[in-house]
Amino acid sequence: MSFDPYEFDRGYASSQGDTIGQYTAKTFLWMLLGLLVTFSVAFFGYVTDITWILYRDIPALNVILLIATLAISVTMVHRIEKMAVGTAIALFVVFSALFGITLSVYMYVFQMTSFILIFLLTAVYFGALAAYGYVTKRDLSSLRTILISGLLFLIIFGVLSLFIPGLQMFDRVICLFGVALFLGYTAYDTQRIKAFYNYYSASPEMLAKASIFSALQLYLDFINLFLYLLRFLGSKRN
Numbered sequence: 001m002s003f004d005p006y007e008f009d010r011g012y013a014s015s016q017g018d019t020i021g022q023y024t025a026k027t028f029l030w031m032l033l034g035l036l037v038t039f040s041v042a043f044f045g046y047v048t049d050i051t052w053i054l055y056r057d058i059p060a061l062n063v064i065l066l067i068a069t070l071a072i073s074v075t076m077v078h079r080i081e082k083m084a085v086g087t088a089i090a091l092f093v094v095f096s097a098l099f100g101i102t103l104s105v106y107m108y109v110f111q112m113t114s115f116i117l118i119f120l121l122t123a124v125y126f127g128a129l130a131a132y133g134y135v136t137k138r139d140l141s142s143l144r145t146i147l148i149s150g151l152l153f154l155i156i157f158g159v160l161s162l163f164i165p166g167l168q169m170f171d172r173v174i175c176l177f178g179v180a181l182f183l184g185y186t187a188y189d190t191q192r193i194k195a196f197y198n199y200y201s202a203s204p205e206m207l208a209k210a211s212i213f214s215a216l217q218l219y220l221d222f223i224n225l226f227l228y229l230l231r232f233l234g235s236k237r238n
Helices: 020-047 050-057 061-079 085-109 112-135 140-163 165-200 204-233
Strands: none
Touching (some): 020 112, 020 165, 050 061, 050 085, 061 085, 061 204, 112 204, 140 165, 165 204
């Protein structure tokens, strides 16, 4: 979105429609829907071996999925205000399904019991930081620069590790850094739900789209937190 919602976090509440509590609940329900789609696609692809077949027959599948998910996320960030609510929902669901194909690969690498336990651990950590972000009176907008810098560091390190194999020895440290970063993002993005609500409360349609946008951010926080915890704590198959 093209504005900083923290500039409006003392805005007016909606005089009609959902309360802030109901709006927040709907946002988290959208996030849960995205996670359900992702893990359902991942599990289906794993048990049917469709994921293995796709990666075998389409060598460039990783690149295709990366480009597709980036295109969807960029579109939602820059076009959310102009697209219809139905389009925003469809893009979110498609994004979740595409990421499910990527996540399915991890099921071939890690034991299923480990997969499930770390999912539950992620839910606990995510829930705790989301609750903090929602109830705290502290303005978390001050974390924005730190969080963006941390994300850029992870991206740059990930690219460099593809060309410098020796960097992989720092994987556990990077995983801990990633866990801390996305815990911070969880609190930050949860607090932004209120700012979006106040800013768009006069427009039910924009409020609905802002809810889906926030759900996408929280979805990405959860998925990234899960993957870093899985890499750090997960038991690999023999």
